[in-house]
Amino acid sequence: MRMRQLRYxxxxxxxxxxxxAAERLHIQQPPLSRQIQKLEEDLGVQLFNRTNRKVELTDAGKYFLEEAKGMLKNQSRAKATLQAMGDGTAGKLHVSFVYLVLSSAFPDIVGSFMRQYPNVDIELHDESSLQQIEALNDGSRHIGFVTLGNLGNHDFSHIVVQRTSPCAAIPANHPLANKKSLTLQDLSALPYICSRESYCKMRVKEMERLFHEVGLKLKLGMQYRRKHTGTVFVASGLGWTIINAGSEGIIPKRVVLRPIEADLPPFKVAMIWDPNRVTPLVQNFLDYYKNSIEEI
Structure with a gap:
C-alpha cells in the first residue's frame, strides 16, 4: 500500500x-481504476460497490476512508515538520548556561526566540562551564553560555555576549553595607566564600594576588559544591563572595552588592558552539541572539 494509492x-x-476523481487527480481514469483495484486486493476487502449508475463506499470503505485521511494527514504533517526542520524553524534545541548569564538579556532573548519560533522546543540546562564543554563535545548540547577563560584548547566558535564588573556580595545587616563601595582592606576581615569549581579556584588565585599586592591576605571561608549557594551563605552572615554587577534580581534579599575598589578583570560570558555541528536551527538561534544583543 502506497501513499499514492491512499490519495487516489x-x-x-x-x-x-x-x-x-481522475479529473481532480489530473490522471486518466483507467490507471485510477487499476490502482483502486490493486488497493482492494492488497487489503483483501472491497472498498466500493460499483454499478453502471453509481459508486458507493462499502462499510469497509467508510472505515478505511477515516484511516486513510489520518495517514495522509500524518504524512503531510511529517513532511511539513521535516521541511521546517530543514529551514531551522522547527525541532529541538539543547541550550546550556551558567548562572551568571541569568542577570543579562539571556532570559528575554530566549523567550522572544521561542515566541517567534513556536515549533522549536528549547530545553535549557543549568550547568557549569566545564560540564557544558563536555556536553558540546559529545553532541548532547547545541549551544552553551560559559564563563570565558574555561574554553581551554577546544575548537569551539564563540562570541562574548556579556561583560560585567565584579561586585562584593555582603550581608545586608553588616556594617560594610553602609558604604557605597568597598576596598580590599574592608573585605580582608570577612571570610571569602567560594565554589569548589575549577573556575572559582582560578578566581581565588586572582584575589589572593590582589590582596598580596597591597600587603593583605585573603581570608578563605567555606567552600561549597552545590551551584548558586554562595549568596545563600552570605545572607546567613558567613562571609562575602564575588558576583557580577546587576545580579540584584537573582540573589537573596538579605544580600547587597557593592563595587570593589580594585583592578578586577570583568566577568565575561561567551556563547559557544561546535562549528561542525551547526544545523539550520542552531544557525537561526545564533543569528537571532547576535542580532538581539546588537540591539540592546
Missing part, C-alpha cells in the same frame, strides 16, 4: 465518481 482512494471516496 480518498479522491474516489469523496467524489463517488471515478471520472471526476
Amino acid at each position: 482512494f480518498e479522491a474516489v471516496a469523496e467524489e463517488l465518481h471515478f471520472g471526476k
Whole structure:
C-alpha cells in the first residue's frame, strides 16, 4: 500500500465518481481504476460497490476512508515538520548556561526566540562551564553560555555576549553595607566564600594576588559544591563572595552588592558552539541572539 494509492482512494471516496476523481487527480481514469483495484486486493476487502449508475463506499470503505485521511494527514504533517526542520524553524534545541548569564538579556532573548519560533522546543540546562564543554563535545548540547577563560584548547566558535564588573556580595545587616563601595582592606576581615569549581579556584588565585599586592591576605571561608549557594551563605552572615554587577534580581534579599575598589578583570560570558555541528536551527538561534544583543 502506497501513499499514492491512499490519495487516489480518498479522491474516489469523496467524489463517488471515478471520472471526476481522475479529473481532480489530473490522471486518466483507467490507471485510477487499476490502482483502486490493486488497493482492494492488497487489503483483501472491497472498498466500493460499483454499478453502471453509481459508486458507493462499502462499510469497509467508510472505515478505511477515516484511516486513510489520518495517514495522509500524518504524512503531510511529517513532511511539513521535516521541511521546517530543514529551514531551522522547527525541532529541538539543547541550550546550556551558567548562572551568571541569568542577570543579562539571556532570559528575554530566549523567550522572544521561542515566541517567534513556536515549533522549536528549547530545553535549557543549568550547568557549569566545564560540564557544558563536555556536553558540546559529545553532541548532547547545541549551544552553551560559559564563563570565558574555561574554553581551554577546544575548537569551539564563540562570541562574548556579556561583560560585567565584579561586585562584593555582603550581608545586608553588616556594617560594610553602609558604604557605597568597598576596598580590599574592608573585605580582608570577612571570610571569602567560594565554589569548589575549577573556575572559582582560578578566581581565588586572582584575589589572593590582589590582596598580596597591597600587603593583605585573603581570608578563605567555606567552600561549597552545590551551584548558586554562595549568596545563600552570605545572607546567613558567613562571609562575602564575588558576583557580577546587576545580579540584584537573582540573589537573596538579605544580600547587597557593592563595587570593589580594585583592578578586577570583568566577568565575561561567551556563547559557544561546535562549528561542525551547526544545523539550520542552531544557525537561526545564533543569528537571532547576535542580532538581539546588537540591539540592546
